[in-house]
Amino acid sequence: MRKLPAATTVLATLALFLGPAAAAEADVASPPRIIGGTIHAADLTLGPGDSRTFFVTFDAEDDSGISRNDAEAALIGPGGHDLRADRRPPGTDLCTPHSGNPNRSTCRFTFTVRADGWTLSNADAGLYWFNALVAANDWVPREDGGLVTAAPLDSVRIKRKAQLTADAFPEPPRPGHPLGVVGRLTLADWDGGGYTGAPEGLPVQLVHKADSGSRYEYVADLVTGRGGILAASTAPRPDGIWWLAHHGTDATPWIYSAADHVDMP
Incomplete structure (x- = not known):
């Protein structure tokens, strides 16, 4: 996982995983408010060594305005795996005030995920939740108030690319005997490259x-x-095509094998 700069490490340690209630109670009079957030990406399917870059945003407001750079975003996935946002380009702000309402800001973060066994390993495929933290302009570190978290704001699935084969046998089928179909489902090996069962x-x-x-x-x-092996035996059907279909999970995509045409004798 990417190491956070010292300032944001303090923020994350204080509040990101405390939950929204713990932070919000600190400033009873006028705490900042995270209004909502969006992951600007559909579900991601990554092959061996693939990478994808996307961004997330959330809106926040406070009567003192929102701090331009005291903000954090994380995507929390299977087993608590924590994806951190990319470092922002020099000279840019994380949060930008709205032109018509300076008390409200939109905070934007870019994420780059890599199926390299480090950023993402095989065990990390699955559903990720978007958590956010932001501070108001009147926030004073080590004092109560002015800091708030929200979780979860949105979600995205990060999946291992799949391959699926199917082969019907014997061809042509023997009259009065069942038809066999064998295949194999393999998934992108984010740990070692290639595909694995x-x-x-x-x-x-x-x-x-x-x-x-x-x-x-x-x-x-x-x-x-x-090893992802599949085998079935079935009564023969009329001339036609056979295939195998995996309709996906949080960690794997929908996939169909190539069709195998079988003519009855």
Whole structure:
């Protein structure tokens, strides 16, 4: 994780993970207020070594105005994994007052996430919550009041890119015998590069569509075995295509295998 500058480390230590109630109670008369926040990114799917940059914003207000640089943002994910915002460019402010209301400001932070085994390891894929902290202009460090946190403001899923294969056999099928389908679900290996077998227990469905119709039939519900291996046996269907489908989790994306066409004898 990225090391925070000393000033923001103090802020984060004091309040970011105390929860909104603890900070808000400090200034009963007129605490600052975080109005709402947004992660400006759809769910992210990263392959081996990929990186993505996006930004988050939140609005805050106080009767003394919002401090331009006493603010913090974090994305908290699986196991408490903590993604910190990028350092801001020199000479820029984190929070900018609104032109029509100087007591209200918009605070903006940029995040860069990398599937490099350090910023993001395999265990870090999943749902991330946006937490924020901000100080008012009248905030005095080591004194009560003028500092507030809010969590969660928004969320985003950061997922490991996936690959899925399917192969029906035998081809052509033997009359009166079941049709077999085997496949494998693999996920981007953020720790070591390349792709590695998915963990056991992920849901996958076996799907068939006959050439003579437009209806897709979900034939069987499967789960990945060791190394992401999948296997199914089913009664033969009319001529058509077979494939496997994984509809995703917080840590994995939707993915369909390539279709395998099977003609009945």
